[in-house]
Amino acid sequence: xxxxxxxxxxxxxxxxxxxxxxxxxxxxxxxxxxxxxxxxxxxxxxxxxxxxxxxxxxxxxxxxxxxxxxxxxxxxxxxxxxxxxxxxxxxxxxxxxxxxxxxxxxxxxxxxxxxxxxxxxxxxxxxxxxxxxxxxxxxxxxxxxxxxxxxxxxxxxxxxxxxxxxxxxxxxxxxxxxxxxxxxxxxxxxxxxxxxxxxxxxxxxxxxxxxxxxxxxxxxxxxxxxxxxxxxxxxxxxxxxxxxxxxxxxxxxxxxxxxxxxxxxxxxxxxxxxxxxxxxxxxxxxxxxxxxxx
Numbered sequence: 001x002x003x004x005x006x007x008x009x010x011x012x013x014x015x016x017x018x019x020x021x022x023x024x025x026x027x028x029x030x031x032x033x034x035x036x037x038x039x040x041x042x043x044x045x046x047x048x049x050x051x052x053x054x055x056x057x058x059x060x061x062x063x064x065x066x067x068x069x070x071x072x073x074x075x076x077x078x079x080x081x082x083x084x085x086x087x088x089x090x091x092x093x094x095x096x097x098x099x100x101x102x103x104x105x106x107x108x109x110x111x112x113x114x115x116x117x118x119x120x121x122x123x124x125x126x127x128x129x130x131x132x133x134x135x136x137x138x139x140x141x142x143x144x145x146x147x148x149x150x151x152x153x154x155x156x157x158x159x160x161x162x163x164x165x166x167x168x169x170x171x172x173x174x175x176x177x178x179x180x181x182x183x184x185x186x187x188x189x190x191x192x193x194x195x196x197x198x199x200x201x202x203x204x205x206x207x208x209x210x211x212x213x214x215x216x217x218x219x220x221x222x223x224x225x226x227x228x229x230x231x232x233x234x235x236x237x238x239x240x241x242x243x244x245x246x247x248x249x250x251x252x253x254x255x256x257x258x259x260x261x262x263x264x265x266x267x268x269x270x271x272x273x274x275x276x277x278x279x280x281x282x283x284x285x286x287x288x289x290x291x292x293x294x
Contacts, residue, residue: 012057012189019064029102031085034077038067044136045112046290048075049100049120051272052144053160053175053210055082057193058117061279062286069287071113076103078120080210082197088205090212093222096123101134113290115139118246118272119213122224128236129228137290138236142272144213145224146255147247153214156246164207167198181243181271229258236262237289239282241270263294 021038036056046066050058056075066073077084079099080091089095100123104112111134116124121143128135156178163175172195176186197203212218236259240252249266256264265285267274275282288294 012060012193014189015060016063020067021063025083026103026106028099028106031079031087031099031102033079033085033099033103033106034083035074035103036063036076037072037074038063039070039072040067041072041107043070043072044290045107045109046071046073047100047104047112047114048073049078049114049116049123050075050081051118051120051179052156052213053081053163053207054078054118054120055194055197057190058273059275061276062283065279065283066287069291071287071290074107076100078123080206086202086206088209090209090218092213092218093123093126097126097130100127101131104134110134111136113137113139115141115286116143117141117275119144121145122222125224125229125232128232128234129224132233135234138232138234139239139286139289140236140255141239141275142241142244142246142252143238143255144246145222146229147251148216148219148223149247150216152246153216153219157211157214160207160211161204163194164198165204167195167203169195172198178245179272180277181241181269182277185277226258229255230260232259232262235289235292237286238262238264239274239285240264240266241272241274242266242268243271245272263289 023036025032025034048059055077059075079096080086113136114124121140122145125145128138159175163171172191177183238256240249256262270277
């Protein structure tokens with residue numbers, strides 16, 4: 001496939017214009033982990049977890065408002081993702097969760113408000129179930145872990161593996177369009193940011209390991225059960241969208257209904273990245289919840 005890359009494209013960091021932020025690496029239990037953070041480290045910690053095949057730039061439009069709102073907002077590249085280390089394992093829930101706990105320890109915190117999108121929401125749910133003391137508040141943004149639709153799993157696996165094995169402009173663009181209701185929001189800066197990650201030596205093999213959760217025999221034992229959702233004690237906000245490509249708003253409502261006291265919101269004209277697609281409204285909703293205002 002040809003690589004018809006535009007000659008001019010802006011940087012994803014344009015979203016951070018005027019924002020005081022820091023990008024750095026930490027040693028999280030022996031895993032070199034990339035972090036992007038904003039706000040004061042003495043303030044309440046919000047840990048943001050991206051989706052499958054993603055990276056911390058998923059939150060590029062959320063750093064400024066959350067830092068300004070009085071939070072220490074930290075987004076990581078999860079285990080095997082982005083610029084974080086990629087051990088040669090099949091990445092399952094316990095692996096991701098153990099890494100997040102190691103991140104918290106390195107950051108000097110025992111607990112955090114954890115906000116996860118897609119795979120990140122699945123990991124956040126797993127932590128709320130198995131390590132409840134580590135989760136102060138929980139935000140599940142089009143979170144995985146409840147549904148297992150074979151056609152969705154196959155599409156996600158195909159798009160992701162194709163993009164990693166041939167990180168051309170067109171394949172990366174197609175993979176990113178999966179996330180958006182308005183496909184025009186897949187800008188040049190996003191494409192180049194992800195293309196550079198997917199072009200890392202050996203990343204095609206890493207992606208196959210990441211995609212193990214799209215295999216039914218591996219996915220099933222990692223899924224969250226109804227009883228586990230019922231066991232969650234952390235105050236929870238479930239955010240879904242009108243055009244999510246992985247599950248319907250009704251399925252998102254099922255998750256919220258199983259978690260005692262959970263709040264449920266559907267974002268219109270968004271797909272799988274509402275924190276980016278409608279950042280202004282998402283930030284307001286998210287910050288109000290974290291502050292205990294809704």
